[in-house]
Amino acid sequence: MFIELMPLLADRTVLITAARESDTTVRATVVPKRAKEGDNAALSTPLSIVGRPEELDRELPRTLTEYVEAHQRLSTTLAEAKSEMEAAAKAAQEEAKRKSDERRKAKSISSSSAAPAPAEAGAPANAEPTPADANLFGGTSGQPDQSQSGGKLCL
Numbered sequence: 001m002f003i004e005l006m007p008l009l010a011d012r013t014v015l016i017t018a019a020r021e022s023d024t025t026v027r028a029t030v031v032p033k034r035a036k037e038g039d040n041a042a043l044s045t046p047l048s049i050v051g052r053p054e055e056l057d058r059e060l061p062r063t064l065t066e067y068v069e070a071h072q073r074l075s076t077t078l079a080e081a082k083s084e085m086e087a088a089a090k091a092a093q094e095e096a097k098r099k100s101d102e103r104r105k106a107k108s109i110s111s112s113s114a115a116p117a118p119a120e121a122g123a124p125a126n127a128e129p130t131p132a133d134a135n136l137f138g139g140t141s142g143q144p145d146q147s148q149s150g151g152k153l154c155l
Contacts, residue, residue: 004064008071011035012043021050028056030064032071040078043071 008014012035021027031046047067049060 001061001064004061004068005030008032008068011075024052025050026053026056028060030067043075043078 005014013033015029015031015033017029017031019027019029027048027050029046029048032044034044047063049056049063051059
């Protein structure tokens with residue numbers, strides 16, 4: 001019986017209880033303890049078997065072998081699933097970061113091209129004012145029209 005439990009005992013503590021069920025039967029229970037906090041609860045599912053003592057002597061080792069194999073498969077499957085989920089999460093984070101970087105680059109490129117263009121080369125610095133710069137009286141904004149007042153401010 002303990003030979004069959006050795007693979008399970010390598011990873012965790014196993015509690016074994018035996019209780020009399022009736023005048024002719026015994027219940028044997030094998031309970032693997034959690035190896036660490038956060039272990040999946042399925043890895044600590046107990047095995048309970050009831051039978052006559054001679055049946056348990058004959059069948060318990062085979063049943064324990066099957067139980068330990070199933071336990072190890074489950075442990076491996078859970079570890080693989082956890083590893084795959086972590087890899088998928090890491091890939092998703094990297095993809096999101098890459099897309100964010102691309103958007104940031106595209107935004108900085110578009111904002112730099114949307115900035116006002118510098119004055120064209122060869123354009124005179126004192127060009128005629130545009131209609132938007134002219135005031136109501138024909139002068140440029142901020143300057144009174146001296147053609148009508150002879151240089152004096154009229155009120």
